[in-house]
Structure formats: structure tokens, C-alpha cells
Amino acid sequence: MLSNHLQNGIESDNLLWSRVPESDDTSTDDITLLNSHRDGDGGVNSLDYEVIENYAYREEQAHRGKLYVGYYVAVKWFFSLLIGIGTGLAAVFINLSVENFAGWKFALTFAIIQKSYFAGFIVYLLINLVLVFSSAYIITQFAPAAAGSGIPEIKGYLNGIDIPGTLLFRTLIGKFVIS
Known part of the structure; x- marks a missing residue:
């Protein structure tokens, strides 16, 4: 039997969510392979959060009633619906803001170009520089976690x-503003 493994940062004698056979007939090669996957030497370390793969979750749900399980599933779907609606509304808000700001920028630039091409170019350049520097300021000073797409994080x-x-909420605000 394997002992003294690190589980969730805590050293323990037996693993609660282990797929390792608990019998003593495990060969030395199997133990080395399993330890290399746990310690990060040759495999991917991640939490097992899928319902199908998670033994502890299935065991906990077996102790609860069917009414609780149904309630739990309904709450998860409800929150998924709320997240989807919130994401859609945020996308609409960002799209409308970008279109309106771009329209204002081009209308102002076009009005100035009617008088002088050079002045129109300078105004267009200055507006874009203000946008770039404001985004850089937000990322460096206000919400550094808002840099990048956020998908890997x-x-x-x-x-x-x-x-x-x-x-953090400030990361969300930073993403909204730099979009």
C-alpha cells in the first residue's frame, strides 16, 4: 500500500480520491508509475472535478436523498442560466459601447478632415494614443489580472x-474598460 502522499497540500497516509489499488500486490513498477504521475515527474496534475470520475462526490450523493440531488441539479442549471444571461448582456453592452465610441471617433475625425487632412490625422492619432495609454494604465495600475484573454487563467x-x-470584481471592470 502507498503511504505518505500529498493530497491537497496535506500529507496523509491514505488517499481519499485515489485510483490506486489499495492491495499490497501492486508491483514496484506500478508504484513508480503512479508516484511519477502524482509528483509531477511524468504526468499532468489536476483536480478531478468531473462527476463521473469523482468517487468522493458519488459517495456523498449516495448518502443524500433524491430530492436533494434534484434540487442541487436544478440550482446548478439555474446558476448556469444566470451566468449565460449575464455574459450575453455584458457582450451586448461592450459591443454597443465600442460601436458608439468608434462612430464618435470617426465622426469627429471626418469633421476635422473637412478642414485639414493633417489636423484630422493628428486628432485621430491622439484619440488612439489616449485609448492605448488608458488601457496600459488600467492593466499596470488598476487590474493587472485583466491582461490577456483570461482563458488560460x-x-x-x-x-x-x-x-x-x-x-476579482476589479478584474471584471478592467476587462470591460479595455475591451
Whole structure:
């Protein structure tokens, strides 16, 4: 039997969510292979959060009633619906804001170009420089976690890696403003 494994940062004698056979007939080669996958030497380390694969979750749900399980599933679907609606509304808000701001920028530039091409070019350049520097200021000073797409950070978070600032409200605001 394998002992003294690290589980969720805590050293323990037996693993609660192990797929390792608990019998003593495991060969030395199997133990080396399993330890290399656990210790990060040759495999991918991540949390097992799928319902089908998670033995502890299935065991806990077996102790609860069917009414609770149905309620739990309904709550998960409800929150998924709310997240989808919120994401859609945020996308609409960002799209309308970008279109209106771009329209204002081009209308102003076009009005100035009617008088002088050079002045129109300078105004267009200055507006874009203000946008770039404001985005850079937001990323460096206000919400550094808002840099990039955010998809790798969320994937890492779902796999058990805690990245500071990823799920803060200021990161969301920073993403909205730099979009």
C-alpha cells in the first residue's frame, strides 16, 4: 500500500480520491508509475472535478436523498442560466459601447478632415494614443489580472491553481474598460 502522499497540500497516509489499488500486490513498477504521475515527474496534475470520475462526490450523493440531488441539479442549471444571461448582456453592452465610441471617433475625425487632412490625422492619432495609454494604465495600475484573454487563467483555476486576482470584481471592470 502507498503511504505518505500529498493530497491537497496535506500529507496523509491514505488517499481519499485515489485510483490506486489499495492491495499490497501492486508491483514496484506500478508504484513508480503512479508516484511519477502524482509528483509531477511524468504526468499532468489536476483536480478531478468531473462527476463521473469523482468517487468522493458519488459517495456523498449516495448518502443524500433524491430530492436533494434534484434540487442541487436544478440550482446548478439555474446558476448556469444566470451566468449565460449575464455574459450575453455584458457582450451586448461592450459591443454597443465600442460601436458608439468608434462612430464618435470617426465622426469627429471626418469633421476635422473637412478642414485639414493633417489636423484630422493628428486628432485621430491622439484619440488612439489616449485609448492605448488608458488601457496600459488600467492593466499596470488598476487590474493587472485583466491582461490577456483570461482563458488560460480560468482553465488553471478549474484545475486547482489559485492565481491571485483572477476572479476579482476589479478584474471584471478592467476587462470591460479595455475591451
